[in-house]
Amino acid sequence: MNRLSLLLITILFVMQTSCASKNEAEAGYSPQIQTLNSSRLTPEILWMLGRISGESVSPDQTKVLYTVTYYNVEEDKGYSDLYLYDIAAKETKRISNTKANEGGATWRPDGKRIGFLSNESGSRQLWEIDPDGANRKQITFIDEGISGFKYSPNGEKIALAIRIKLDQSVNDMYPDLPKANARLESDLMYRHWDTWHDYKYNHIFIADYSEEGIFEANDIMANERFSSPTEPFGGMADVAWCPNGKLLVYVCKKKTGKDYAFSTNSELWMYDTGTGKTSNFSEGIMGYDMHPVFSPDGKYLAWESMARDGYESDQARLMIANVETGERTNLFDNFEESAQSITWSADGKSIYFISDVQATDEIFKVNVADQEIVRLTNGVHNYKSIQLAGDFLIARKQSMSYPDELFVVDLKDGNDSPITQVNKPIFDQLKLGKVVKRWVKTTDNKDMLVWVILPPDFDAQKKYPSLLYCQGGPQGTVSQFWSYRWNFQLMAANDYIIVAPNRRGLPGFGMEWLEQISKDYGGQNIQDYLSAIDDVAKEPYVDSEKLGAIGASYGGYSVFYLAGHHQKRFSAFVSHCGIFNFEQMYATTEEMWFVNWDIGGAWWEKDNKVAQRSYSFSPHKFVDKWDTPILVIHGENDFRIPYTQGMAAYNTAIMRGIPAQYLHFHDENHWVLKPQNGLLWHRTFFNWLDKWLK
Numbered sequence: 001m002n003r004l005s006l007l008l009i010t011i012l013f014v015m016q017t018s019c020a021s022k023n024e025a026e027a028g029y030s031p032q033i034q035t036l037n038s039s040r041l042t043p044e045i046l047w048m049l050g051r052i053s054g055e056s057v058s059p060d061q062t063k064v065l066y067t068v069t070y071y072n073v074e075e076d077k078g079y080s081d082l083y084l085y086d087i088a089a090k091e092t093k094r095i096s097n098t099k100a101n102e103g104g105a106t107w108r109p110d111g112k113r114i115g116f117l118s119n120e121s122g123s124r125q126l127w128e129i130d131p132d133g134a135n136r137k138q139i140t141f142i143d144e145g146i147s148g149f150k151y152s153p154n155g156e157k158i159a160l161a162i163r164i165k166l167d168q169s170v171n172d173m174y175p176d177l178p179k180a181n182a183r184l185e186s187d188l189m190y191r192h193w194d195t196w197h198d199y200k201y202n203h204i205f206i207a208d209y210s211e212e213g214i215f216e217a218n219d220i221m222a223n224e225r226f227s228s229p230t231e232p233f234g235g236m237a238d239v240a241w242c243p244n245g246k247l248l249v250y251v252c253k254k255k256t257g258k259d260y261a262f263s264t265n266s267e268l269w270m271y272d273t274g275t276g277k278t279s280n281f282s283e284g285i286m287g288y289d290m291h292p293v294f295s296p297d298g299k300y301l302a303w304e305s306m307a308r309d310g311y312e313s314d315q316a317r318l319m320i321a322n323v324e325t326g327e328r329t330n331l332f333d334n335f336e337e338s339a340q341s342i343t344w345s346a347d348g349k350s351i352y353f354i355s356d357v358q359a360t361d362e363i364f365k366v367n368v369a370d371q372e373i374v375r376l377t378n379g380v381h382n383y384k385s386i387q388l389a390g391d392f393l394i395a396r397k398q399s400m401s402y403p404d405e406l407f408v409v410d411l412k413d414g415n416d417s418p419i420t421q422v423n424k425p426i427f428d429q430l431k432l433g434k435v436v437k438r439w440v441k442t443t444d445n446k447d448m449l450v451w452v453i454l455p456p457d458f459d460a461q462k463k464y465p466s467l468l469y470c471q472g473g474p475q476g477t478v479s480q481f482w483s484y485r486w487n488f489q490l491m492a493a494n495d496y497i498i499v500a501p502n503r504r505g506l507p508g509f510g511m512e513w514l515e516q517i518s519k520d521y522g523g524q525n526i527q528d529y530l531s532a533i534d535d536v537a538k539e540p541y542v543d544s545e546k547l548g549a550i551g552a553s554y555g556g557y558s559v560f561y562l563a564g565h566h567q568k569r570f571s572a573f574v575s576h577c578g579i580f581n582f583e584q585m586y587a588t589t590e591e592m593w594f595v596n597w598d599i600g601g602a603w604w605e606k607d608n609k610v611a612q613r614s615y616s617f618s619p620h621k622f623v624d625k626w627d628t629p630i631l632v633i634h635g636e637n638d639f640r641i642p643y644t645q646g647m648a649a650y651n652t653a654i655m656r657g658i659p660a661q662y663l664h665f666h667d668e669n670h671w672v673l674k675p676q677n678g679l680l681w682h683r684t685f686f687n688w689l690d691k692w693l694k
Helices: 009-025 257-261 488-493 511-515 524-537 556-562 581-590 592-599 607-617 619-625 644-656 675-693
Strands: 004-005 053-056 065-073 077-084 093-094 105-108 114-118 125-129 146-153 157-165 200-208 216-218 240-243 247-252 267-272 278-280 289-294 300-305 315-320 328-330 340-344 350-359 360-367 373-375 382-389 394-398 400-412 416-418 434-439 445-451 463-469 497-501 541-550 572-576 629-635 661-663
Touching: 053 105, 053 400, 053 463, 065 105, 077 328, 114 146, 146 394, 157 240, 200 240, 200 247, 200 556, 240 289, 247 289, 257 592, 267 289, 278 581, 289 340, 300 340, 315 350, 328 394, 340 382, 340 394, 350 382, 350 463, 350 607, 360 463, 382 400, 445 488, 445 644, 445 675, 463 524, 463 675, 488 497, 524 541, 524 556, 541 675, 572 675, 581 592, 581 607, 581 644, 592 607, 619 644, 629 675, 644 661, 661 675
Parallel strands: 360 382, 463 497, 463 541, 541 572, 572 629, 629 661
Antiparallel strands: 004 216, 053 065, 065 077, 077 093, 105 114, 114 125, 146 157, 157 200, 200 216, 240 247, 247 267, 267 278, 289 300, 300 315, 315 328, 340 350, 350 360, 360 373, 382 394, 394 400, 400 416, 434 445, 445 497
């Protein structure tokens, strides 16, 4: 399909009018902040909080657009609306208030309009609105709907992400069997993360932009059975226009089936709008290439680049290349951590980025000419995104004690000040626990940073039950993150001390520390866990007879493994979406590159000593030593670690006479995303821990 047919102008007018009328009649939702009944954080309060996302600085760098999502627990759904902050006036205005859930909002290049995605017409389409919230108008009318868009900087063209059906279902193959409910597969990747393949692919389309309506778009990936943005988490941050609008770069892994399942080699594909030709701009780089950003003059392209195929946690190097010659430079030759949120300076001589360093995410600046890297910020926080606004950066920041808010960061001294305080009325009424940085010696005599979170109103004369937090990933960060499930302040509010070690396998402490965990799941990092809890348990205010271990994903595996190796340390376990049986995991997960790299190979490779050692760490081999109550949680739509892993662990515990519970979510994946499911998760979690630790 090369050209995409759109609806007629007359239908455009009718739909715009009807949708506008409907929109005016139906307002959105935001909770009324009232006096709280308690100064302690609760799961119910957690779901009252506004969640900031999608920040975008205006072209003249005077205003900040952002989205706030509030959840209505009774309706079990969220509502997202648009807000605008005037940097000079220091004023905030809500510019949308609908049930339509605006998302993906960004400025039109001329700054006169704001584009966003909305499903208020029945399918997800591009709409626009004035910065004051007036003149709401639908721009695209595409039967398939769109999942993303990006204006060209000159405003002449627009890129659209659209799902195109290219494969046949059994019903397409046999039209006389319309009620057949089955799949017929002959390769891998028939399901991914939490979704079965629907015979469709994300494609990038380019259209001439017109605010009167877009009627024709060209598929620049015509007939290709590949997706861009990549699935399941790719977005329009993986699509970039050059400043003059002549070139468009998109991220795509042009592999299918088994080849796709075993590879992380996504590439940067450069499309020339003049010639219609596409070339591989990152050819020869074997790992992930993602998040391309053109320099202000369009001469260079910067992106995050991983060197090794099949290794999803490789260092994300900051790479730049000359657009004309293709000559590449790795700006991280002398830097061991990874880059995210790449942002060019106005003069194109330097690049700002965020990186994890010793368990906080900080802002750095690198000089393109000499590769000198300077750290701009230093604190107990995580910056999650940055955008340039004159002499400042607009940054989204969080910590273990506060959810995302937007800040202005001074480029001269790195100091910041808030520009949003969405959740201040709630947090002004709460008492939070103290977050303490503690250094612990490991069994191999290295220093390990451990976060210890104390309960509000902490009294050193009392004794508290304590929880060892086991991080997932396995190479996910235990930095200053705010979580709506694994929330340390919520756990502390229930009078638990939380011990959160930056064990082997976590970023922020160099590549050797990060990579030690691969093919050593039951080795040094498990000892690091025990070193952390043993060290903190020596404190007189810790009840060493009331210790629990909790975690999800790799952290859930850690709990299953510790259940057979804890030497009576723990009195309760909670494992969420954990790996229980390595052989089964290898054969049933979808992204084969993950298990292939981390385990080292297949279980049938009997001569592969590395892999066979990994399989010796499978928790199911040690259930004869299980003796401690365990809560197992899993989501039915978790295809990364299929729910049968959790079911097998729970069934085993019951058959062995060990007190156990199994919480199964029929409509959740590796995470728990729905409000009422989230509340059920927390109530079950704390009921279980309180039963055995209090």
